[in-house]
Amino acid sequence: MGTAASGRPASETVIAREVVAAIGAHAGAVTPGVIRLETSVGGLLTGLGRSARYRIAGITPAPVTGASATVSSGQASLQIEIAVAADRPAAETAAAVQRSVARAVTAGTGLRVTGVRVVILDIVLDRRKAGRRPPERPAERASWADGGAWREELAAADRASGAGGSAGTSGGPGDSRAEVCAAVLRAVRSVPGLQPASPVRPERARWMPWDPAGLAVGLDDGGLEVQLAASRLPLPPLLDQAAAAIRQATARTAWGARPHRLVIAALDAGALAVPVAANP
Amino acid sequence: MAVSQTSEGYALPCGRALEALWEDLEAGTAGRPGSHEQDCPHCLTALSGLVALRDATRELTAAPVAVPPRLTGRIMAAVRAEVRRTRLLPLPAAGLEPGGEAVISEQAVAVVLRFAADGVDGVRARRCAVRPRDPGQAPDGMPGWVDVEMTLAIRYGISPGEAVLAAVRRAVLAAADARIGLRVARCDLLVEDLWSAPAPGED
Numbered sequence: 001m002g003t004a005a006s007g008r009p010a011s012e013t014v015i016a017r018e019v020v021a022a023i024g025a026h027a028g029a030v031t032p033g034v035i036r037l038e039t040s041v042g043g044l045l046t047g048l049g050r051s052a053r054y055r056i057a058g059i060t061p062a063p064v065t066g067a068s069a070t071v072s073s074g075q076a077s078l079q080i081e082i083a084v085a086a087d088r089p090a091a092e093t094a095a096a097v098q099r100s101v102a103r104a105v106t107a108g109t110g111l112r113v114t115g116v117r118v119v120i121l122d123i124v125l126d127r128r129k130a131g132r133r134p135p136e137r138p139a140e141r142a143s144w145a146d147g148g149a150w151r152e153e154l155a156a157a158d159r160a161s162g163a164g165g166s167a168g169t170s171g172g173p174g175d176s177r178a179e180v181c182a183a184v185l186r187a188v189r190s191v192p193g194l195q196p197a198s199p200v201r202p203e204r205a206r207w208m209p210w211d212p213a214g215l216a217v218g219l220d221d222g223g224l225e226v227q228l229a230a231s232r233l234p235l236p237p238l239l240d241q242a243a244a245a246i247r248q249a250t251a252r253t254a255w256g257a258r259p260h261r262l263v264i265a266a267l268d269a270g271a272l273a274v275p276v277a278a279n280p
Numbered sequence: 281m282a283v284s285q286t287s288e289g290y291a292l293p294c295g296r297a298l299e300a301l302w303e304d305l306e307a308g309t310a311g312r313p314g315s316h317e318q319d320c321p322h323c324l325t326a327l328s329g330l331v332a333l334r335d336a337t338r339e340l341t342a343a344p345v346a347v348p349p350r351l352t353g354r355i356m357a358a359v360r361a362e363v364r365r366t367r368l369l370p371l372p373a374a375g376l377e378p379g380g381e382a383v384i385s386e387q388a389v390a391v392v393l394r395f396a397a398d399g400v401d402g403v404r405a406r407r408c409a410v411r412p413r414d415p416g417q418a419p420d421g422m423p424g425w426v427d428v429e430m431t432l433a434i435r436y437g438i439s440p441g442e443a444v445l446a447a448v449r450r451a452v453l454a455a456a457d458a459r460i461g462l463r464v465a466r467c468d469l470l471v472e473d474l475w476s477a478p479a480p481g482e483d
Contacts, residue, residue, distance in 0.1 A: 091461025095375030115379030
């Protein structure tokens with residue numbers, strides 16, 4: 001994102017490589033001719049750990065099995081590892097996967113895709129024995145509504161203290177970090193499809209004397225950083241809305257003039273929900 | 281008087297040891313009416329922190345740990361994929377967008393070619409090695425060509441002559457092209473064994 005026309009400091013937005021990989025993995029998995037995504041032992045273990053970590057945070061992360069990505073300076077490159085059906089040339093399927101992944105990543109993130117490397121690790125001669133399954137989906141989907149109680153409590157506390165306005169349009173939080181943090185969280189929650197990516201799930205943090213979502217907000221003299229989880233695509237409009245809402249919410253604070261950094265750290269599996277019947 | 285808090289625990293400003301407060305909390309006797317900590321701000325602050333810590337610990341230990349579905353199958357699939365990742369062959373770049381690259385496991389190609397050879401009557405394919413041919417030595421100077429070396433077992437009674445081997449070559453070349461998109465520049469076949477079909481009425 002560039003500097004706003006008003007001369008305000010720019011809001012930098014970052015999309016984590018796991019998010020890019022998840023979009024690529026899904027696009028690859030639903031490409032005709034692809035039987036399944038393949039992963040290494042290391043990738044499987046990393047994925048299991050990541051899944052467990054985000055479950056604690058109340059997020060069901062979109063799977064990245066079989067995909068990896070590098071992201072830099074608005075550009076992304078990906079590698080997809082797949083098993084394909086033998087009823088069409090594997091080279092054709094690889095080319096289709098490459099096109100599909102590049103299109104999906106650009107459409108979902110706004111990043112320019114500089115390259116997609118497709119690795120075919122298996123050719124399945126008989127689909128009936130392939131154990132084909134649709135893209136991985138969580139058996140038990142954690143609900144983001146879990147955070148609802150906190151939102152209500154937060155809103156009630158705001159009303160009681162007279163500090164809060166409507167979400168994202170705070171009349172002016174004080175300069176205390178707690179107040180700025182609360183204002184930033186309200187601004188984030190005002191954007192449908194975005195959620196603070198806190199490492200702790202609210203119902204498991206009842207003992208905390210503050211909103212655990214505040215762990216997703218970093219405030220220091222260098223600026224403000226917010227870790228976000230997205231539940232819908234495309235990401236650029238969500239980031240634009242969030243950046244504007246956070247700017248507005250912090251306008252009258254010390255962080256109004258400091259750099260803002262918005263990080264899409266996780267993508268909820270629901271963002272990639274498409275009818276499995278679309279798979280051939 | 282200097283007190284070593286390292287060896288004797290942490291003393292609150294009121295003089296109460298934090299460990300003693302923890303023990304009282306665990307025993308359920310902390311904060312009883314008339315007790316010191318009921319009116320001591322230091323003890324009350326420490327108690328609130330200890331209660332939070334105890335509750336958090338209990339919640340974490342009580343949280344169920346679900347085993348991911350199909351875990352064993354996923355691990356075995358990952359191990360198999362690890363093996364197939366060792367040798368990769370470049371696929372033709374036709375159809376790929378700029379910056380794109382496609383490669384395929386040699387083992388995956390070998391499975392397809394062996395399956396094709398097995399389709400020839402009286403032939404059982406054994407080992408199959410597939411090597412990429414340098415574009416400079418390819419018939420048309422383009423990538424996407426490979427050399428194949430396959431060992432076979434032939435049913436006893438069938439002449440391992442040109443007709444059978446030519447049929448195997450045709451099957452291998454067709455499978456490489458139709459199922460993979462590779463072109464075979466050279467196909468070396470080695471008959472290394474014979475096998476006999478069971479006679480009629482024999483199990």
